[in-house]
Amino acid sequence: MLYWRLILAAVAISLVLGLAWLDQFGPRPGIFMLPLALVCAWMCAGEIMGLYEKAAAKRLNLTVREVRLERTESLPWRPLVYAGTMLTVLLATAPMTLYYPDGGVSGRTGWIAWGLIAGLILALIYEMCTYDGPDQPPGTIATRIARSLLAITYAGGLTGFLVQLRIISGGVWESAEHCSWGMLALLTTIATVKMNDSGAYFAGHAFGRHKMVPKLSPGKTWEGIIGGFIGSIAGAMFFLGPVAHWLGCEYEQPMRQWITSVVIYAIIVGIAGVLGDLAISLLKRDAGVKDSSTWMPGFGGFLDLLDSILLAAPVSYALWMGHVVGP
Template sequence: MLYALAWLDLRADRPGVVLLPLALVGSALAAGELVRVFENSAQPGLPAGHKGRAADAAPRRRVVLAATVLVVLVSATPMLWLEYPKETVVGRAGWVGLGLAIAGMVVFVEEMVRYAGPGAASTRLARSVFTVAYAGGLMGFVAQLRLLAGGVWDADGRWGMVALLSLIVVVKMDDTGAYFAGRALGRHKMTPILSPGKTWEGALGGFALSAVGAMIALGPLAHALGCDSTRGFWTWLGGCLLYALLVGAAGMAGDLAVSLLKRDAQLKNSSTWMPGFGGVLDLLDSILFAAPVAYFLWIARIVGP
């Protein structure tokens, strides 16, 4: 389904407009699952699973979901602006920061309007801002990868599609390689308490497969999309390996980050409506965490044209 949408997006008048609804839905669902995690987390000083005041400290679902979607929409301003100027003071990535600032103020104002006395307001506010930054802000960088266009890139955003697909390919191949290498060769635990199944042998297997994924995404896949790098072979190969290492490591950290939140809330899955998958957070955690790293490597010209 994703690749069918990517094919349609490449043929749209504006890069990203076909994929934007998917990003909005994904970020909203991820935010909703984070709210559920916090609803099951204890307020500081209370035992885990305690209802009552602990539940009061959870973010307000409707406000957080609206603020999260707002961040992604603001981040996508360049694809929604009918005549977006080539040069702007805010640039492109600056829209992510602007969206986060506006969403943060929305959450603050909502707490001020509903404030009724001392209690869980500060904890709820901190969790709300975190949820918006995680589900909305990081998704904003996914949108920014798709929006790479112009200048050294291209006029129609094809390199942006390569950037987006390379993120997904590298992260998911890292996950796959780590899983199978860990099961076959895993001996040394990486984080015995947080994620007992992760091993250093698995991490090496993940890097090996993500390196293959990076070379495929930045080689044959890029060529199929009409994007050929002008770099020499060794420069291109070095960029692929560094991209696989850093983006793959960030993806693994993203998986551990969600494991931390779920274990703290004593939850096995972040949702109950996706049996066998754990939830949207489990599908997006590594991609969201790795998106800013991938974006930096692209704009730093470590990989690309």
């Protein structure tokens, strides 16, 4: 298990850093990393749908294939979820692709909201077109719409904030130097969360004695959480220190103030990452499965790999926009 985790972690890190290097010198910020965001959002949406289907199969004592064919248990329509997810991520790129450096009339994050609203409209139109009359169980339509929006918001909306992090301090009208701040914001978010995951994993295995939430995530311990925060602080300091200097993102700030800001940022983003991990654990427990899928040995699925990053993305974005860190 650890062998596969190390191999896939090395591949994932190499892929992200390679795309980041290309993106840094691309014609527009985010242009080379956008395909990766779309693929991840698509896969996460599919895995959330898979969790819905597995939960329904378990309750009805059917196979997942039978559940998909019969569309039982108020399951959303997969193409609708995929469409809403992709639309939300693509609209998040509007400040970059549609030449709105300040976000236009919607502001920067407002484009994500438009994507979610579009997903709701699509879900409502679909239900209107497929409505068969009052014979179906009460609440079926509302449940199906709610599940569609949960998948679209989690897979598309949260991924949209990763896109927003990349273009946080620049747009197509700013120089490459200014756009480096967006790259720094994105890489710092990923590093802070993943260093938290790694610190928690190793500290939990070495010193873990006191379970944190055994019913939800039996492997999590308070000792691991402490190790995770140490890891997130180390990751944030490295990326907001040496890496920021390498990217040319310099700003004047007293050392004590810089350390305080970085520690606050690392702890808050680390907490958000832990909550993201627990959120997907909740959905997996509901579906009665250990992993969101079997795509990646040692990790599980895309949700297992990205759960902490996704929920941490809007929190990190708020901290950057609030100038807790950055210029």
